[in-house]
Amino acid sequence: MSVYRRQRPQTDGGRVVPNYAFTAGRTRSAAGADMPIEALVTATELGLAKAPAMSPESRAIVEASTAPQSLAEIGALLGVPIGVARVLVSDLAAEDHLAVHLPLVGTDGRPRRELLERLLDGLRAR
Structure with missing residues (x-):
């Protein structure tokens, strides 16, 4: 079995981009943030306003x-490894x-008792 992940074919006619190209080869965000995979992310008003140009x-x-x-979930949505998603999310959060x-x-x-x-x-309410 190959250690390289096969890229999914593009259905829009575009070329296949390797995962490292999304982050310019970086494995850490420029901001240096290292967030856990369960961290929740929400768009800001600024992000939604600037989204069309991203x-x-x-x-x-x-x-x-x-x-x-x-x-x-973001990593799964993009179909990229969690490290790539972490860099992209950290960069967007820094901006x-x-x-x-x-x-x-x-x-x-x-986990704290409160959580x-x-x-x-929540489980009891079901």
Whole structure:
């Protein structure tokens, strides 16, 4: 089995772009932010206003984030590895096109009681 992921064929007649091209080969955002995959992302008013002039990937992220999306969902939406999605989202957040909502965790890295209680309340409501 090849270690290289096969690129999905383009249906719009465009050429296939390798994943590293989306980030210009970067593995970290210029802002240096390293967000967890469960971080939620929402579009800002500025991001929605500037979306038409953005690259197709950035525009797709901003438009999908009119409702909260996790970093993992954004990666799946674009069909790119989580690291690529993390760089793109971090760059958009640094430009105030996205707001990033980090999960509630304590100083020990474990979920805070408040988060677990909200989760339990949500499960009970079902």
